[in-house]
Structure formats: C-alpha cells, structure tokens
Amino acid sequence: MLVSAKEMLEKAKAGHYAVGQFNINNLEWTKSILQTAQEMNSPVILGVSEGAGKYMTGFKTVAAMVKAMIEEMNITVPVALHLDHGTYDGCYKCIEAGFSSIMFDGSHYPIDENVAKTKELVEVCREKGISLEAEVGSIGGEEDGVVGMGECADPKECKMIADLGVDMLAAGIGNIHGKYPANWQGLSFETLDAIQQLTGAMPLVLHGGTGIPADMIKKAIDLGVSKINVNTECQLAFAEATRKYIEEGKDQQGKGYDPRKLLAPGAEAIKETVREKIELFGSANKA
Numbered sequence: 169m170l171v172s173a174k175e176m177l178e179k180a181k182a183g184h185y186a187v188g189q190f191n192i193n194n195l196e197w198t199k200s201i202l203q204t205a206q207e208m209n210s211p212v213i214l215g216v217s218e219g220a221g222k223y224m225t226g227f228k229t230v231a232a233m234v235k236a237m238i239e240e241m242n243i244t245v246p247v248a249l250h251l252d253h254g255t256y257d258g259c260y261k262c263i264e265a266g267f268s269s270i271m272f273d274g275s276h277y278p279i280d281e282n283v284a285k286t287k288e289l290v291e292v293c294r295e296k297g298i299s300l301e302a303e304v305g306s307i308g309g310e311e312d313g314v315v316g317m318g319e320c321a322d323p324k325e326c327k328m329i330a331d332l333g334v335d336m337l338a339a340g341i342g343n344i345h346g347k348y349p350a351n352w353q354g355l356s357f358e359t360l361d362a363i364q365q366l367t368g369a370m371p372l373v374l375h376g377g378t379g380i381p382a383d384m385i386k387k388a389i390d391l392g393v394s395k396i397n398v399n400t401e402c403q404l405a406f407a408e409a410t411r412k413y414i415e416e417g418k419d420q421q422g423k424g425y426d427p428r429k430l431l432a433p434g435a436e437a438i439k440e441t442v443r444e445k446i447e448l449f450g451s452a453n454k455a
C-alpha cells in the first residue's frame with residue numbers, strides 16, 4: 169500500500185534524519201529501490217518526473233506497477249509515490265492515477281498565481297490524504313548548456329507558502345539539478361537557517377542531491393532538511409555499470425545479451441547508490 173509522505177517526513181524532521189526521494193524510470197529502477205529500502209528497513213519516496221511518467225506510458229501505468237510491486241515483493245516499509253516538479257495539469261493527473269504525494273512546481277508563475285494554485289491543491293490533497301510539496305524560488309540546473317550557480321529563496325516567501333498548508337517545502341539554497349560545476353559555491357546554510365527559523369516544523373526538501381558533499385548533507389539535515397532528492401546519481405551509476413559490462417564483452421559471452429543479465433549490473437549499481445544514501449541520510453531502521 170502507498171502512503172502519503174507527510175507522516176514519514178514529520179517523523180524524520182523530529183528525529184533529525186532525512187528520507188530519500190529516488191526517481192524511477194522503469195521496472196528495474198523501481199525494483200532496485202524498493203528492495204534496498206526494505207532490506208534497510210527505511211521509509212522511501214519514489215519520485216516520478218512528468219517526463220519519466222510519459223516514458224512509462226503514463227501515470228496510471230506507474231501507479232499500477234508500483235502498487236503491484238509492493239504487494240508481490242512483500243514490501244512492508246512505508247512507500248510514497250510522488251510526482252516530481254509537477255505542472256498544474258500533471259498534479260491532477262497523478263491525483264487521479266492514485267499517487268500518494270505530489271509536488272506542485274509553481275515557481276515559474278508570478279507569486280500571486282503560485283499562491284492561488286497551491287491553495288487550491290492544498291484543499292484537494294487534504295481531502296484525499298495526499299501530501300503536497302511546494303517550491304519557492306527556483307532550483308537551477310543545466311539549461312541550454314549553461315549551468316546556473318543555484319539561487320537562494322527568500323525566507324519570507326517560504327513562510328508565506330508554508331502557511332498555505334503544504335506538507336513540505338523545497339527552497340533553493342544554492343543547490344542545482346544534475347552535476348555541480350567545479351566552481352560551485354556550496355549550499356547557503358545561512359539561507360537554510362533563516363528559512364527553517366521562519367517555517368518551524370515544516371519538513372524542508374533538498375533537490376539536486378547528486379554530488380553535494382556528505383558533510384554538507386549532514387549539516388543541511390541538522391538545519392531542518394528532511395527529504396533529499398536523488399536522481400542523477402542513480403543514472404550515472406546505472407550507466408557506468410552497464411558500459412563496463414558491454415566493454416568487457418560480457419553481452420557476447422553465452423546468453424549475456426539476455427536483458428535480465430544485461431541490465432543486472434546497472435540494477436545492482438542503483439542498489440549500491442541507494443544503500444549509501446540511506447546510510448548517509450540516517451533513515452535506516454526508521455520504517
């Protein structure tokens with residue numbers, strides 16, 4: 169059964185650890201993440217971007233697959249199925265498809281429109297027991313080949329959005345999506361601290377978890393981050409393991425071309441990445 173992310177994140181915030189959101193792309197991804205979370209007795213959030221949803225033929229397919237896998241694999245740890253960076257329409261599609269958590273990314277709207285749409289979704293989600301994440305400011309990343317440095321959100325705007333009744337808040341603190349540039353300045357703990365002071369018990373979300381040094385992750389958790397999104401790192405681990413298998417010619421030995429063999433090293437690499445993150449975030453044995 170899927171659960172909302174609300175309770176697991178409130179527990180995480182109170183217990184000073186973070187729950188990982190690991191984005192899924194297909195069956196292998198989902199299976200690896202669920203298996204690892206279960207082995208480590210950790211709550212977990214499966215993230216689905218709109219692009220990944222489309223790739224998997226639609227949000228209904230995703231929800232049906234995840235629910236069935238939880239049952240067939242006897243998964244007993246709390247699992248939330250979460251829309252990552254949802255558009256307004258995408259949010260409604262996921263609510264209808266049976267997701268247990270959504271992120272409405274209204275950061276590109278003028279603040280008034282972001283507030284109005286977020287308010288509306290707060291009502292809908294509350295009625296259905298779905299958790300809702302909002303974003304303030306924008307979390308940068310590579311756009312048209314240019315990697316931004318990562319903006320910092322305005323703490324007062326964060327407080328205003330938090331007060332609308334969302335369950336978790338993503339705010340830019342110098343973090344970006346994808347790989348970090350060599351001259352990256354690091355996270356702004358000053359901004360994070362100011363946001364946390366104004367938003368109190370609200371679980372804060374750190375996007376772009378790939379490549380942030382472990383000590384910065386730990387400090388961010390100390391300052392109120394209770395959900396950390398990991399996406400690129402699993403992709404890099406999968407690609408590297410798959411490339412090694414093919415470069416070693418293993419796909420040409422025996423039945424090494426069998427997709428169940430060909431994709432196995434990548435799936436193992438995802439598990440290893442998820443295991444490391446669960447250790448670092450401190451969510452093992454918190455299910």
Ligand SMILES: [Zn+2]
Pocket residue numbers: 253307345375376397
């Ligand atoms: Zn993000």
